[in-house]
Amino acid sequence: MSTSNPGAAPKLSRQEQRNAYLRSLLKSAQSQSFKALPLMQLRSQAAAILAEHTFPSTQDEEWRFTDLKPMLSVPFEAAVGLSKVSPKLLAAVSMPEATARLVFVNGYYNAELSTIDQLPAGVIVGNLAALTDRELEEQLSNRLARSSSCHDIFSSLNTAGFQDAAVIWVPRGQVLEQPIQIVTLSVADDEPLMASPRCLIIAEANSALTFVEDFYGTHERDYFTNSVTEIWVDDGAAVTHVRLQREGAGTFHIGRTAITQGRDSRYTTVPVTLGAQISRHNLEVYQTGPQTDTNLYSLTAIAQSQLADTHSLIATNHPHGTADQLHKTIVDDTARAVFNGKVWVPKNAQLTNASQLNRNLLLSRRARVDTKPELDIVADNVKCAHGATVSQLDTSEVFYLQSRGISAEAAQRLLIYGFAMDIIDRIPIASLKQSLTANVTQRSLS
Amino acid sequence: MINENSEVILSVHDLHATVEDTEILRGVSLEIRAGEIHAIMGLNGSGKSTFSKVLAGHPDYEMTGGQILFKGEDISDLEPDDRATAGIFLAFQYPLEIPGVSNRDFLRVAYNAHRKAQGQEEIDVFDFDDLIEEKLEVVKMNAAFLDRSVNEGFSGGEKKRNEILQMALLEPTLSILDETDSGLDIDALKTVAAGVNQLANPHNAVVMITHYQRLLNYIVPDYVHVMANGCIVTTGGKELAERLEAEGYEDILAEHAAEVAS
Numbered sequence: 001m002s003t004s005n006p007g008a009a010p011k012l013s014r015q016e017q018r019n020a021y022l023r024s025l026l027k028s029a030q031s032q033s034f035k036a037l038p039l040m041q042l043r044s045q046a047a048a049i050l051a052e053h054t055f056p057s058t059q060d061e062e063w064r065f066t067d068l069k070p071m072l073s074v075p076f077e078a079a080v081g082l083s084k085v086s087p088k089l090l091a092a093v094s095m096p097e098a099t100a101r102l103v104f105v106n107g108y109y110n111a112e113l114s115t116i117d118q119l120p121a122g123v124i125v126g127n128l129a130a131l132t133d134r135e136l137e138e139q140l141s142n143r144l145a146r147s148s149s150c151h152d153i154f155s156s157l158n159t160a161g162f163q164d165a166a167v168i169w170v171p172r173g174q175v176l177e178q179p180i181q182i183v184t185l186s187v188a189d190d191e192p193l194m195a196s197p198r199c200l201i202i203a204e205a206n207s208a209l210t211f212v213e214d215f216y217g218t219h220e221r222d223y224f225t226n227s228v229t230e231i232w233v234d235d236g237a238a239v240t241h242v243r244l245q246r247e248g249a250g251t252f253h254i255g256r257t258a259i260t261q262g263r264d265s266r267y268t269t270v271p272v273t274l275g276a277q278i279s280r281h282n283l284e285v286y287q288t289g290p291q292t293d294t295n296l297y298s299l300t301a302i303a304q305s306q307l308a309d310t311h312s313l314i315a316t317n318h319p320h321g322t323a324d325q326l327h328k329t330i331v332d333d334t335a336r337a338v339f340n341g342k343v344w345v346p347k348n349a350q351l352t353n354a355s356q357l358n359r360n361l362l363l364s365r366r367a368r369v370d371t372k373p374e375l376d377i378v379a380d381n382v383k384c385a386h387g388a389t390v391s392q393l394d395t396s397e398v399f400y401l402q403s404r405g406i407s408a409e410a411a412q413r414l415l416i417y418g419f420a421m422d423i424i425d426r427i428p429i430a431s432l433k434q435s436l437t438a439n440v441t442q443r444s445l446s
Numbered sequence: 447m448i449n450e451n452s453e454v455i456l457s458v459h460d461l462h463a464t465v466e467d468t469e470i471l472r473g474v475s476l477e478i479r480a481g482e483i484h485a486i487m488g489l490n491g492s493g494k495s496t497f498s499k500v501l502a503g504h505p506d507y508e509m510t511g512g513q514i515l516f517k518g519e520d521i522s523d524l525e526p527d528d529r530a531t532a533g534i535f536l537a538f539q540y541p542l543e544i545p546g547v548s549n550r551d552f553l554r555v556a557y558n559a560h561r562k563a564q565g566q567e568e569i570d571v572f573d574f575d576d577l578i579e580e581k582l583e584v585v586k587m588n589a590a591f592l593d594r595s596v597n598e599g600f601s602g603g604e605k606k607r608n609e610i611l612q613m614a615l616l617e618p619t620l621s622i623l624d625e626t627d628s629g630l631d632i633d634a635l636k637t638v639a640a641g642v643n644q645l646a647n648p649h650n651a652v653v654m655i656t657h658y659q660r661l662l663n664y665i666v667p668d669y670v671h672v673m674a675n676g677c678i679v680t681t682g683g684k685e686l687a688e689r690l691e692a693e694g695y696e697d698i699l700a701e702h703a704a705e706v707a708s
Contacts, residue, residue, distance in 0.1 A: 394542075395505065395506075396542060397542050397544060399504055399505065399526060400538065400541070400542040400544070401544070401552075401556075402503075402525065402526035402527040402530065403502050403503075403526050403527075403529075403530055403535075403536050403538075404527075404530055404552075404556035404559070404612060404616065405527050405530035405531040405556050405559035405560045405563065405616065406527055406555055406556055406559050407525075407527050407559070408525065408527065410555070410559070411527075414544070414547055414552070414555065415544065415547075417546065417547065418544055418545055418546030418547040418595070419545075419546055420546070421546040421547075422545070422546050
């Protein structure tokens with residue numbers, strides 16, 4: 001065959017190269033994983049999934065607009081635990097409202113920087129490796145890596161090799177008034193590092209929780225964050241989730257947020273994407289009971305040659321659910337934003353009310369957006385709306401502000417601020433709102 | 447109020463301007479002194495709105511000839527924001543909506559930009575709140591409008607009141623009201639007119655651009671100018687506006703054409 005088709009040989013070798021690359025990532029990840037017994041089966045299952053797949057290319061529909069080829073030339077090795085981390089790194093992510101803070105460095109728990117001593121009785125906040133209670137272990141194993149959407153390549157790579165995990169467990173009926181913060185610091189080394197941060201969040205029936213995930217790095221080195229966060233919102237529970245991705249400029253960030261919503265539950269998330277060279281956020285919500293309420297309000301603000309991809313899925317399978325999604329991007333220089341928003345409304349999901357809107361603001365002629373709403377609706381008695389807009393700063397709006405004495409630059413900042421506030425205003429934490437407002441308006445038009 | 451000895455605020459001489467390479471203004475000349483109220487009237491397409499935008503420095507309008515002196519200074523090279531802080535204010539015919547930016551923040555940023563240009567310190571949020579409460583009285587505006595996005599979801603009348611509120615706050619030397627009366631019911635028109643009358647004083651000047659004589663019943667002009675084909679074709683007192691209302695533009699424009707011909 002290959003002699004009659006000369007094009008096939010190099011194609012095969014590229015695939016082999018991608019295969020080999022994925023194997024090497026897996027091998028490195030496995031070499032650093034901790035070997036708790038209940039996890040062994042999960043890990044081998046995940047490794048088996050990887051054995052059947054290859055590292056994605058733009059030939060894969062799911063990765064059509066996000067080319068990971070630049071990764072292939074970087075030999076990432078799983079990070080090892082760091083003994084000392086400068087507390088200064090934490091200053092930028094400090095959040096005075098937090099009642100507890102878990103800090104992970106390159107995927108490893110850092111007890112010194114964490115604060116978990118002011119929690120109400122019954123609430124578990126900690127790291128998986130330290131939770132040795134047998135009964136708890138059994139309950140955790142019913143949840144860990146059991147979400148419907150964490151069996152793709154990168155999630156499996158994480159499952160096969162994560163070094164530790166952040167765990168928040170809010171028992172039945174417990175309402176936490178103050179937010180909990182999970183900080184994932186990326187600290188680079190001479191060699192390109194891979195980190196596999198993992199979170200497991202369980203809000204039992206009728207409980208309520210607000211938590212913030214902050215992926216933070218300041219270096220410009222080659223770095224690969226491959227994170228998985230599983231969130232269980234049980235019947236009647238309410239979870240508000242802020243996710244900040246502000247990784248270093250050389251980082252590849254692939255993150256998955258997998259949500260499972262029980263009957264009458266409410267999940268609201270505000271993901272804000274600012275960092276990394278190439279990033280992909282997979283956000284998937286699975287409904288396991290009727291009358292769920294799902295709110296996804298995301299903001300991406302990128303510049304220079306950054307690429308930020310958000311793939312979301314809202315998978316309903318029960319009646320009376322509501323879903324509201326607003327995804328906004330601000331794209332400057334030659335940066336590129338990708339959005340794919342799937343909403344599944346199968347026959348069982350009658351009386352679903354879903355709305356999806358993607359709005360993009362391009363600040364430069366060379367900025368680019370690829371957007372694709374994908375609504376798959378089978379149920380016949382539903383209300384579903386979707387839309388996407390791409391625009392530039394409106395010159396007549398700039399003139400209006402200028403005619404009031406505001407300089408052209410300040411006018412543009414004010415308009416960008418207005419565009420972003422729509423999302424940032426939904427973050428229920430004052431200090432974050434303030435720092436992000438400054439961050440978003442200063443980054444743009446620099 | 448006409449006072450021959452008061453300061454010349456605006457002096458426009460033989461102004462030519464184009465939009466997308468089409469000449470709209472073909473030699474406008476006009477002089478305005480402190481304390482005066484002028485009305486510029488004319489049919490659609492006569493160039494009156496273009497004139498207001500050229501004065502404010504809109505980037506889509508290119509000045510191709512003539513001179514604009516504001517308080518004796520040539521402003522033709524100034525950016526719109528510099529013209530604004532120098533004392534020129536344009537009340538828009540169609541005020542823009544700025545989603546996500548509260549009216550309060552917008553007004554404060556604009557006010558502080560003026561203070562900064564005058565070498566004064568910016569005022570803080572609390573002092574500003576006291577100031578703006580006071581200014582709301584001028585246009586009888588509900589304070590709830592301060593916390594909504596700029597003009598978003600405002601009715602036509604509310605938008606125009608918001609324009610006059612900005613005028614009250616920024617205290618310009620020259621206010622140009624571009625069809626401020628359009629889209630207003632009679633009550634809103636009275637409120638807006640009362641606001642403008644309250645703000646007019648011997649040290650500033652007002653130019654009203656309008657289609658109809660109606661507004662001039664409430665804000666009485668010292669001079670009425672009629673524009674046609676990008677020029678001011680005739681100037682008179684308030685009686686000219688009344689004649690326009692009674693007879694329409696045709697006769698007056700025909701008279702002008704006859705004069706030019708002879």
